[in-house]
Amino acid sequence: MSPPIVSVRDLKVHFPIRSGLLGRVTDHVRAVDGVSFDLMPGKTVAIVGESGSGKSTTGYAVMGMQEPTAGQILIDGRDRTQMSPTERMATMRRLQIVFQDPASALNPRMSAAESIAEPLQIHRIGTARDRRERVMELLDLVGLPHSAAGKLPREFSGGQKQRIVIARALALEPQAVICDEAVSALDVSIQSQILNLLLDLQSRLGLAYIFISHDLSVVRHIADHILVMQAGKVVEQAATDEIFNAPKDTYTRQLLEAVPKL
Numbered sequence: 429m430s431p432p433i434v435s436v437r438d439l440k441v442h443f444p445i446r447s448g449l450l451g452r453v454t455d456h457v458r459a460v461d462g463v464s465f466d467l468m469p470g471k472t473v474a475i476v477g478e479s480g481s482g483k484s485t486t487g488y489a490v491m492g493m494q495e496p497t498a499g500q501i502l503i504d505g506r507d508r509t510q511m512s513p514t515e516r517m518a519t520m521r522r523l524q525i526v527f528q529d530p531a532s533a534l535n536p537r538m539s540a541a542e543s544i545a546e547p548l549q550i551h552r553i554g555t556a557r558d559r560r561e562r563v564m565e566l567l568d569l570v571g572l573p574h575s576a577a578g579k580l581p582r583e584f585s586g587g588q589k590q591r592i593v594i595a596r597a598l599a600l601e602p603q604a605v606i607c608d609e610a611v612s613a614l615d616v617s618i619q620s621q622i623l624n625l626l627l628d629l630q631s632r633l634g635l636a637y638i639f640i641s642h643d644l645s646v647v648r649h650i651a652d653h654i655l656v657m658q659a660g661k662v663v664e665q666a667a668t669d670e671i672f673n674a675p676k677d678t679y680t681r682q683l684l685e686a687v688p689k690l
């Protein structure tokens with residue numbers, strides 16, 4: 429079996445709380461407090477929990493956007509803190525993140541093609557012509573017409589904007605994408621279109637996802653494995669069927685009760 433793309437071991441991210449005139453550190457917010465999980469190639473791990481439970485902070489730490497207080501993050505079995513700057517750069521290409529709000533993720537003055545090609549330009553990949561071709565491939569991949577290339581973000585709906593953001597995230601051919609509430613800002617019918625797109629991309633490209641959501645109903649059809657977080661800790665983690673059919677933790681049961689019955 430292939431090794432995990434990402435292994436998180438006893439991850440802690442604590443933020444200092446400062447108070448008084450001198451701004452002394454009087455306490456810490458234990459945003460993430462001992463989280464462990466593995467992300468296998470081509471699989472989806474969902475992280476669920478209510479607002480403030482530490483889901484995004486976990487995702488940022490995996491991306492290298494947030495320094496851990498303690499614990500280990502292994503990318504393909506290698507500890508990020510032991511990597512050279514070049515290796516860290518390569519890791520950045522292999523992991524991408526898609527945020528909740530596609531409107532703020534896109535520069536309003538850049539066309540869809542410019543936004544999608546931006547990572548290729550930053551990493552100096554291909555000629556201008558290669559990049560144009562790659563943009564067209566990526567538009568096909570996310571189900572947008574080639575005519576979208578020259579349009580500005582304001583000319584697209586929310587769902588179409590999120591497709592552009594996904595195309596940009598795929599430009600560098602990542603192995604894993606962190607979806608941080610990636611469908612939460614969309615209408616329910618558009619949410620399911622984007623979830624289907626993510627599933628389709630997973631089966632075509634072998635992508636792995638860390639899918640962060642406050643909503644268990646959203647992760648049901650996409651996740652292989654679910655971590656339930658509360659106040660920085662994982663209260664339960666298991667295969668998706670087990671979480672839905674035989675939840676062990678009281679908090680997981682409460683979250684399940686909030687899921688609309690179909």
Ligand SMILES: Nc1ncnc2c1ncn2[C@@H]1O[C@H](COP(=O)(O)OP(=O)(O)OP(=O)(O)O)[C@@H](O)[C@H]1O
Pocket residue numbers: 443444457458459477478479480481482483484485486642
């Ligand atoms: N940079 C920071 N400095 C101080 N506290 C922070 C910082 N980032 C997050 N926190 C705190 O850490 C806790 C976890 O936040 P986090 O955003 O990871 O939760 P979440 O589960 O993703 O919630 P949401 O869905 O609302 O973003 C919260 O109490 C938050 O206020």
